[in-house]
Amino acid sequence: MTRTKSPPTRPQATVMLSRVAHSLYWMSRYMERAENLARLLDVNLQLLLDFQGFTDTTIKEHWGSILLSSGDEELFAQHYQAADSRNVTEFFSFDVRNPNSIRSCVNAARENARMVRDQISAEMWETINELYLYLAELSAKEIWASGGAGDFFNNVKRSSHLFQGLTTSTYSRSEGWEFIEFGKYLERADKTTRILDVKYHILLPSATDVGGAVDTAQWQAVLRSASALEAYRRFYVSEILPWKVGEFLVFSDSFPRSLHFCVTQVDEFLRRILGDSGPRPRTAAGRACHRLLADLQSLTITNVLQEHGLHEFLEEVQKSLDTISHEVVETTMFYPAESSSDVQQQQQQQQ
Amino acid sequence: MLPSPTALTIFNSNYEPGNFFAEMAVPGPRVRPHYKRLASRLDTLSVGDFEQRRAAVDLAFLRRGVTFTVYHDDAGTERIFPFDLIPRVIPNQEWTRIEAGLIQRITALNLFLDDIYHGQKCLKDKIVPPALVLGAKHFRREFMNCKVPRGIYVHICGTDLIRDISGNYLVLEDNLRCPSGASYMIENRTAMRRAFPGLFQSYGVRPVEAYANELLKALLHIAPARSEKPNVVLLTPGVYNSAYFEHCFLARQMGIPIVEGRDLVVRDAHVFMRTTAGLEPVDVIYRRIDDDFLDPLVFRADSMLGVPGLVNAYRSGHVALANSIGTGIADDKVIYAYVPKLIKYFLGEDAILPNVNTYLPSEPLDRKFVLENIEKLVVKAANEAGGYGMLIGPAASKAECAKFRELVAAQPRNYIAQDPINLSRSPTWCDGRLEGRHIDLRPYILYGEKITVTPGGLTRVALRKGSLVVNSSQGGGSKDTWVLQGDE
Numbered sequence: 001m002t003r004t005k006s007p008p009t010r011p012q013a014t015v016m017l018s019r020v021a022h023s024l025y026w027m028s029r030y031m032e033r034a035e036n037l038a039r040l041l042d043v044n045l046q047l048l049l050d051f052q053g054f055t056d057t058t059i060k061e062h063w064g065s066i067l068l069s070s071g072d073e074e075l076f077a078q079h080y081q082a083a084d085s086r087n088v089t090e091f092f093s094f095d096v097r098n099p100n101s102i103r104s105c106v107n108a109a110r111e112n113a114r115m116v117r118d119q120i121s122a123e124m125w126e127t128i129n130e131l132y133l134y135l136a137e138l139s140a141k142e143i144w145a146s147g148g149a150g151d152f153f154n155n156v157k158r159s160s161h162l163f164q165g166l167t168t169s170t171y172s173r174s175e176g177w178e179f180i181e182f183g184k185y186l187e188r189a190d191k192t193t194r195i196l197d198v199k200y201h202i203l204l205p206s207a208t209d210v211g212g213a214v215d216t217a218q219w220q221a222v223l224r225s226a227s228a229l230e231a232y233r234r235f236y237v238s239e240i241l242p243w244k245v246g247e248f249l250v251f252s253d254s255f256p257r258s259l260h261f262c263v264t265q266v267d268e269f270l271r272r273i274l275g276d277s278g279p280r281p282r283t284a285a286g287r288a289c290h291r292l293l294a295d296l297q298s299l300t301i302t303n304v305l306q307e308h309g310l311h312e313f314l315e316e317v318q319k320s321l322d323t324i325s326h327e328v329v330e331t332t333m334f335y336p337a338e339s340s341s342d343v344q345q346q347q348q349q350q351q
Numbered sequence: 352m353l354p355s356p357t358a359l360t361i362f363n364s365n366y367e368p369g370n371f372f373a374e375m376a377v378p379g380p381r382v383r384p385h386y387k388r389l390a391s392r393l394d395t396l397s398v399g400d401f402e403q404r405r406a407a408v409d410l411a412f413l414r415r416g417v418t419f420t421v422y423h424d425d426a427g428t429e430r431i432f433p434f435d436l437i438p439r440v441i442p443n444q445e446w447t448r449i450e451a452g453l454i455q456r457i458t459a460l461n462l463f464l465d466d467i468y469h470g471q472k473c474l475k476d477k478i479v480p481p482a483l484v485l486g487a488k489h490f491r492r493e494f495m496n497c498k499v500p501r502g503i504y505v506h507i508c509g510t511d512l513i514r515d516i517s518g519n520y521l522v523l524e525d526n527l528r529c530p531s532g533a534s535y536m537i538e539n540r541t542a543m544r545r546a547f548p549g550l551f552q553s554y555g556v557r558p559v560e561a562y563a564n565e566l567l568k569a570l571l572h573i574a575p576a577r578s579e580k581p582n583v584v585l586l587t588p589g590v591y592n593s594a595y596f597e598h599c600f601l602a603r604q605m606g607i608p609i610v611e612g613r614d615l616v617v618r619d620a621h622v623f624m625r626t627t628a629g630l631e632p633v634d635v636i637y638r639r640i641d642d643d644f645l646d647p648l649v650f651r652a653d654s655m656l657g658v659p660g661l662v663n664a665y666r667s668g669h670v671a672l673a674n675s676i677g678t679g680i681a682d683d684k685v686i687y688a689y690v691p692k693l694i695k696y697f698l699g700e701d702a703i704l705p706n707v708n709t710y711l712p713s714e715p716l717d718r719k720f721v722l723e724n725i726e727k728l729v730v731k732a733a734n735e736a737g738g739y740g741m742l743i744g745p746a747a748s749k750a751e752c753a754k755f756r757e758l759v760a761a762q763p764r765n766y767i768a769q770d771p772i773n774l775s776r777s778p779t780w781c782d783g784r785l786e787g788r789h790i791d792l793r794p795y796i797l798y799g800e801k802i803t804v805t806p807g808g809l810t811r812v813a814l815r816k817g818s819l820v821v822n823s824s825q826g827g828g829s830k831d832t833w834v835l836q837g838d839e
Contacts, residue, residue: 015582017614021627114416114590117599118609122415129416175627273627332627344655347644348588 016175018332020119023112024176027120028167028183030109031128034102035160036191040066040198040225041092042153047221048085056084063088069197072100089149090140102156103135121170124163131159175273182269182328189262190321193314195225196249199242200311219245226257246310247301259317260296266324267293274331285327292320372518372775373787374439384839385442392550393437398783404546405436405780411545417538419593419823432535433828435779436546439790439810442838449512449520449794450804452704455694457508457796460527460681462697464504467680468494478696479689483713486764487686488734489528489679491642493649497666499675500573506673507566507637508796509533509809512704514775521772522704523791525690527682528674529639532809532829533562533795534597537604539831540807555836557806562795563604566637569799570605573671574634581634583607584624586615588640588656598639612640617660620667635671636661642676684733684767685711708770712763721759721768726752728768730759743819745771774819777830779812789813791821792832806834 044066048059063083067073072091079097080087093102110132113125134155143149164184171177199222219240223229232240232248235255252258267289271277276286304313375390376382382390393401409431412418418429441449466473467484474481484490509530511523540559544551567583574581587598589611602609614624615633623630638645644654649662664670680686688709691702710717710728721728725744732740742755759766776787794808810830811821821827 015608015624015631016627017608017610018625018627019611019614020608111590114595114599117416117596118602125416126414130414133413343653344589345591347654347656348591349593 020116021176021179021332022329023115024119025179025183027109027112027116027128028180029187030105030112031160031163032184032187033100033191034105034109035157036188036195037092037100037102037105038153038156038160039227040191040195041089042150042157043221043224045085045089045149047217050217059084065198069194069200070100072098086140086144089143093143093149093152094135094138094140106132106135106156119176121166123166123170127159127163127166131156131163134159178269178272182266182273185262185265185269186321186325188257189259189266190318192226192249192257192259192262193317193321195222196246197311197314198222198225199245200314215242216240222249228255228257231255243301243305246304250304251296251299251301263289263293263296266321270324270328273328283327283331285324285331288320288323288327292317292324369773369776369787370516371773371787371789372514372516374514374775374777374790375437376778385440385835387839388550388554389438389440392547401436401780402783408434408436408542408546411542412538416596417535418596432823433814434539434542435788435812435814435828435830436543437778437780437785438543438831438833439777439792440833440835442835444838445520446806446834448703450806452520452522452702453508453510453794453796453804454802455698455700455703456510456522456525456690457505457798457802459694459697460508460525460690461502461504461798463693464675464678464681465502466697468504468677469496473693473696476696478692479686480713483683483685483689483764484680487680487683489642489677489683491677491680493662494677498668500575500668500671503573503798504675504678505681506569506573506675506798507533508798509793510796512792512794513707513772515772518775520704520792521707522687522690523707523772524684524687525682526793527678528641530793530795531594531597531639532793533566533805534600535829536795536805536807536809536832537562538600539809539829543831554833556833557836559805559807559832562797562805563601565797565799565803565805566601567605567607569797570635570637570671570673572799573673575669575671578632578634582624582632583635583637584610584615584633586610586612586636586638586640586658588612588644592639594639601637607637612654612656612658615658615661617658617664620660620664620669622658622661622664622670633670635673637673642679645676679734684731685713685764688767707772710768712759712766712768717768718759718763721766722756725756725759725768727771729771730755730766730768733765733767741820743771746817746819771819774813774821777810777812779814779828779830781814781816786816788816789819789821790830807832 044062048062060083063085064073066088067076067083075098076083076088076091079095080091091098091101095101096104096107098104106128110128113120113128117125138152143152167180171180199218219242220229222245223232223240226249228249232245235248235252236244238244248255248258250259253260255261270286270289274283274286276282281287281290304310308316375386412431412434418431463473467490473479474484505527507530509526509532511526512520513523514520536559570583571581574583583605584607585598585602587595587609589595592598598609608624610624616623616625616630622633622636624633640656643651644656646657646659646662647654648659650657661670662676665672665676687706688711691706694700694702710721712718712721721730725742726747728744730742730744742751744752774789774791777790778785779788781788790810790812792808792810795805797803797805810832811823812828812830813819813821813826814828815826818826
């Protein structure tokens, strides 16, 4: 595979440090990630409330599938005994040992925002900083003591929405914007695959409930995890059918959290970032994105279910997204994007 | 007019006037003319009102991330710089003198640096003992005979002033390397405008907001001639540096990129920054990194913050640095003692702003005096900043005095001693009431096409009762500084 190391020159003369581009990209990804986590946890906690009949075992299976889809089951097992609601919520919300917890994501988003504090608007910075300060004062214990995590998840989601809205309304449409949007849609696409995959893991142990009340509720939960329930209803005006949920979340060309929609955006911003406008992209990232987009534009849900299997298909998509992300970093950064080492940190303080 | 009860609470039973210059009012009680409007405004406020405004300002600072990083402190690490809502007011008449004194001083120091790095005439004429310069930690012999852009060494200077018991302004020290705090000067003003919007209109306070603009002008002034639209950048050590907020703030105000060492690369003695579209030339670097870390090829080889080859690029004249390299020799605390003589030597004038009376242990007579009277003196390490490595004799224990006596005897060149100055006091909000606290003043001087002094500065206040140390790292806070158009 050939890699284009030097990116093509851009038409307009913008100057953006590679490090800044990288930080904007990660800032945006981490905010989106925190929001998706909050929604996923919120929906699933509510789901369990709706079905008091769940036994400890089913609850365990339920959370186990979420851990599995996020790929964090090993880390969880290292630090927690049982996969119950409380432990999983704690692990995904507040535990800084989990690099993908809401708190870790917000910390990382803020750290990146701090590095580009001079680039983003004051409003964007304040939104991230306030969310960070809000989280810094909270603990899981307080959340449970105050009778539920609903408000907490709402606050996280709202901050992310506010942040994205402010980005749209206060940030110049510059190269930085392209990195921000690229990061946001890439993260969102990845999270949508994982939200769908949760259900696949739930279904595995016992496929007997298909079509039952629990099953419907679970598919509803999948849609709600992607804020897609109402959009789905308006689109299909029918009951909730598993394959239709899959079709909607993978192929919809108008719903802004569907894979197809997200990848279309990823492709668009990738072209702009790399200045790659020909029909056949010159970069590996561009080609990987084209291939993925072509799949999403040409396959049907029947193809996916029968020829690939949903889980396998989603895994392939995740891999493609990873490739795209890595390639972009490679082409737009001229040095390894390492975070500060201890020595570096020490020297910064000696100043 | 009788002063207000609120302004007077400091003169109530618990107030000890002490042996200090009182900024706002003297017991009697008489409020100084330039504080009268402030006093009447405070008069209309209840304690609750005041607390409310104070809390709002603190919250705004926290939200906006106006913080500094505390080292050696695992919890939190980011703190807001404590801010006191009672401003320090300077009438025009006083300011005019301060301004003239600062311009005189920076002019002389710049000539001194130029001389040290070229002809060393002042050493030959025995104005300063050569050993003190040539053996100084911050003397960069690598820079001998290097031509700096437009002959300016110090572009940004922060000079610390204090007031003695009669209210005379004295220079405590010069900061000619990377003086910090200008961002707080501007942020404090923003906070005060919000807390007391009405006062500004009637008072005629001179604005400080032009600082960033003047700074950018000074930086553009030294750009190498070749480029029409020079690229100016701010070089920061990184997000973990205590002054990172300030770096970002100034870069934003000037609209210039903030870069780390790893963002820059030197090719053929030209500096470039790594952008997503390739390498972009850099013309001027406002560096907030010490000399030591600037270039691993010339100074500290283990520096991970610097840019290899930067010094060579600077020497070749392809890039300008502000401040220049080696300016630390002129704010060495031992050289400080010679500044009045240097002003006389280079400008033929008497210093407008006097020094604090200083003893140099490197001189035998002074050494004897210092060792015998250490408990009555303030002893400072010559090359430390931030209030570290310092002894305040009258407040120190016998053991501490003995320790410093040993240190001074062993390395006399590394210490100076000064008469303790009872810094002036300004009313400061402490636990629900106004009490007198010691303050100093750091105005900012910019040396570009001409020299400008921003009307205002950072007034630092020692929040701990009785403390004379105003550094933020040692429990200090700050106040807004109002320079008036008129005299009251």
